[in-house]
Amino acid sequence: MATTIEVQKLHTLTGHRDCIYTLEPSGENHVVFSAGGDGMVAAWNLNDPENGELIARVTSSVYALSYVPFRNLLLIGQNNEGLQVIDLQNKAILKSVSLPKVAIFDIKYSALLNKVYVAQGNGGVCILAADTFELQTITRSTDQSARSLALNSHTQELAVGYSDNSIRIFDAATMQLKHELKNHTNSVFTVAYSPEGDLLITGGRDAHLRVWEVQQGYKERGYTIAHMYTINHIAYSPDGRHFATCSMDKSIKIWDARTFKLLKVIDKVRNASHGTSVNKLFWTAHHNQLVSCSDDRTISVWDIKLS
Template identity: 50%
Template sequence: MHVHKVDTFAGHRDCVYTLDAGASPTDFFSAGADGLVVRWQLNKPDLGTLLARIPASVYALAFDADRQQLWVGQNYDGIHLIDPLEKREVRSAQITAAAIFDIKLIDDSAWIALSDGIVVVMDRTNFVVRKHLKAADKSARCIAINPVSREVAVGHSDNHIRIFDLDTFALKRVFLAHANSIFTVQYSPDGRFLLSAGRDAHFKVWSVADQYAPHTDVAAHLFAINHLCYSPDGALFATCSMDKSIKVWDADSFRLLKVIDRARHAGHGTSVNKLLWSSYHQQLISASDDRLIAVWEIVR
């Protein structure tokens, strides 16, 4: 496997916390501690377009490709919808006074994870709250949706994963998953496995068909794993960590294939917070506390 650093996008004034894909494979969005929401193009390096200045940190973005709107979770002030083309706010809803850690869109719903432990389900068409799911006292940190099993996995700061029914919102399962807070959950593209990771620096694999029985447990990093994501073809996945590294894994064997760090590839100098794997030349995008966004070309 060969890794080539394609470019570095600079422009944020503080830690970059979140990324999401845009309308085309070359487009993506970023936001972070500076409250700046920026649109980037992979084929036009470092020519970012400022979409909004949010007066608080932003941990969560989600692009609604159907409506061409960007959902922005403004901490302590709720949800804002931005039109990326016109660079204006379309709607807003102060659904919470808590921090917003994650937003996932599916069908006509938006699932939103909050720091008070609540998961809010909103109607995307009418932009109203459909349901409050209060299943934990500690923060809901991350959400993953399995369209195959019609389930939603939520990772909490009480070290548990909770599985909800996507259609009825019923709580189906609760299990102790990690030794500390869970920062990221992700279903495999075929829906067979749920992957989870967090502060304990392990990633774990759970068998969906076998009632989420443990499948694999890997001590993957030195410090907390902030995020993991799959490659567009589903053959690989990547993890990123507070230990400043990105690691690339085989999706079938869960075997480590490559370490991307400062010493080997001029990687990030501080915590790597978020990953986004684009179908544009299979480029992997990483965001860090060092205020930079790096773009990597991964060739097997």
């Protein structure tokens, strides 16, 4: 039976003064964090979305945030300035972590392994102890940017997408290189494991969405030309049955997670969507709402109804 999807724009959130590059979930389904070129980190309550709350202000642009559950901490990747650890309860800086002075493109936290992974513009992936935030080691496989990270909790693997067109799969505990995937023809901006951990989906500047079979040694299942321009991000729905992609072509697309059939296009003409590049998505279990952010300095909240 075919799925039909109805999309309604619920809210347009404003307040950022520059491009918004990243969104990050909190410990609650109805709260999402945002950050961008203005160095401001805001929290938005989807039950009262018009009023954003300033959480922190840093001196440089921010491409990456990561929430640490149980401890209620937010990690802020300040480009060229390292990592700020924010205690959300007190809105205080718990720690500033010095890292190589380059851009920070992604941050992932593993409670199981007690590690934080930081993808950097010099090709390095910094590994920090998650309890102390002390730098343990830096793994560098190329001098081109490490752009995106994904953790597979089923296999304890870390997938890293790079600007040398490659995806490298590491043992997340030891950082031993296990696989190198070279089918993309340009920078890999986004990598995402399926909730079951059996598939890796990747996208980037070549606008191709590629699907890899994890249990088959990351054999490529297939690909589709998903957008006109760069794919910036991939986000799975809370139930894992769908995923969304967003692009520099200003559109958001919703896909069937098993058949990879395109189900819906959200764009400016049809849905009064963003007017410039859509940079990041967050698909929350809060009423199945999809949140998107853009170079146009706005955040959109979408009601996604499946039938």
